[in-house]
Amino acid sequence: MxxxxxxxxxxxxxxxxxxxxxxxxxxxxxxxxxxxxxAKIPVYSFPERLTPRQKxxxxxxxxxxxxxxxxxxxxxxxxxxxxxxxxxxILEFDTHKTSQVLTALKAGILCVITFFGAxxxxxxxxxxxxxxxxxxxxxALFAGTSGDGFSLLELxxxxxxxxxxxxxxxxxxxxxxxxxxxxxxIEMRLxxxxxxxxxxxxxxxKNQHIDVD
Amino acid sequence: xxxxxxxLTGAASGFAASAGLYALITALSLLPRMADKTRTxxxxxLYEDCVFFGGVTGCICYFLGxxxxxxxxxxxxxxxxxxxxxxxxxxxxGTLAISLAESLDVTAVFARRTRLHQxxxxxxxxxxxxxxIGSFLFFYQRFYPFR
Numbered sequence: 001m002x003x004x005x006x007x008x009x010x011x012x013x014x015x016x017x018x019x020x021x022x023x024x025x026x027x028x029x030x031x032x033x034x035x036x037x038x039a040k041i042p043v044y045s046f047p048e049r050l051t052p053r054q055k056x057x058x059x060x061x062x063x064x065x066x067x068x069x070x071x072x073x074x075x076x077x078x079x080x081x082x083x084x085x086x087x088x089x090i091l092e093f094d095t096h097k098t099s100q101v102l103t104a105l106k107a108g109i110l111c112v113i114t115f116f117g118a119x120x121x122x123x124x125x126x127x128x129x130x131x132x133x134x135x136x137x138x139x140a141l142f143a144g145t146s147g148d149g150f151s152l153l154e155l156x157x158x159x160x161x162x163x164x165x166x167x168x169x170x171x172x173x174x175x176x177x178x179x180x181x182x183x184x185x186i187e188m189r190l191x192x193x194x195x196x197x198x199x200x201x202x203x204x205x206k207n208q209h210i211d212v213d
Numbered sequence: 214x215x216x217x218x219x220x221l222t223g224a225a226s227g228f229a230a231s232a233g234l235y236a237l238i239t240a241l242s243l244l245p246r247m248a249d250k251t252r253t254x255x256x257x258x259l260y261e262d263c264v265f266f267g268g269v270t271g272c273i274c275y276f277l278g279x280x281x282x283x284x285x286x287x288x289x290x291x292x293x294x295x296x297x298x299x300x301x302x303x304x305x306x307g308t309l310a311i312s313l314a315e316s317l318d319v320t321a322v323f324a325r326r327t328r329l330h331q332x333x334x335x336x337x338x339x340x341x342x343x344x345x346i347g348s349f350l351f352f353y354q355r356f357y358p359f360r
Binding site for chain 2: 098103106107110111112113114115116117118119120121122123125126127131132135138139142143148149150151152153154155156157158159160161162163164165166167168169171172173174182183184185187188190191192195
């Protein structure tokens with residue numbers, strides 16, 4: 001009896017049609033030759049003919065860990081397999097190459113949207129809660145005279161706002177204030193996890209996933 | 214001493230306001246959604262910087278505007294700036310609005326209640342068109358105190 005430990009990731013991307021166990025799973029086994037043999041076992045191949053839409057967006061399918069184990073056991077019935085990690089693996093087939101220029105362009109457009117969006121939100125917020133009137137009252141309280149509407153108070157408010165955002169997002173450009181990932185990066189990971197879960201549930205509900213019979 | 218208090222209050226209120234407002238934008242995971250759609254998740258930090266610059270610029274613009282300060286740009290320049298900034302602000306606010314609704318699972322609940330999963334795409338489209346017409350009417354008919 002030989003023991004094999006397999007680790008399955010949540011998702012894997014492929015540019016070739018044939019998928020072998022070693023392409024996505026990490027294998028842990030004392031027998032190096034056996035490990036190589038297991039890694040070479042084919043488990044799935046993406047359809048040869050793709051519709052133009054599939055060529056554009058790529059193909060997604062879900063492979064259950066059980067199916068992978070089933071295929072391995074068919075080749076090596078004596079093995080004792082311990083699966084770790086994800087029980088459903090999202091396989092993505094995408095030969096479509098994304099051009100650097102297009103990505104940069106998209107990022108640029110998104111930057112402009114974000115910039116103006118952030119600008120709009122703070123202005124709308126200031127207007128909504130009438131910040132200028134509060135500041136005029138505050139200025140009168142401190143200085144005794146009514147200010148002209150654009151004093152140190154407003155300037156330092158703007159600066160404080162910037163510092164607040166920097167502290168919240170935890171970095172400025174490439175300079176980080178601490179080693180933690182930024183809140184948006186955390187949100188991004190959470191969002192990706194949600195997308196993966198939704199994808200798996202959706203495909204499983206349509207019964208299009210690849211499972212043991 | 215007077216200036217010390219003024220700067221302290223200003224900076225502190227800015228700090229508090231930004232914490233609330235931009236935490237909301239982050240919590241709605243609006244930027245992750247956009248980054249995912251454009252497949253530019255690696256540029257996340259760039260977007261955060263843009264939020265920073267946008268926030269500070271917007272704030273300064275707001276007070277300059279209240280102060281009746283004007284750049285007095287030539288017509289072509291300000292028309293371009295109006296069009297670009299308006300369009301981008303529209304996209305951002307549109308996404309913000311739908312994210313806010315979506316954070317309460319409105320479409321999911323609605324689809325389940327009405328059992329109209331197939332028609333959901335059309336319902337969302339009508340939602341968007343309704344927003345466009347509503348916004349247009351709001352400004353065209355001056356539904357706000359116009360100076």
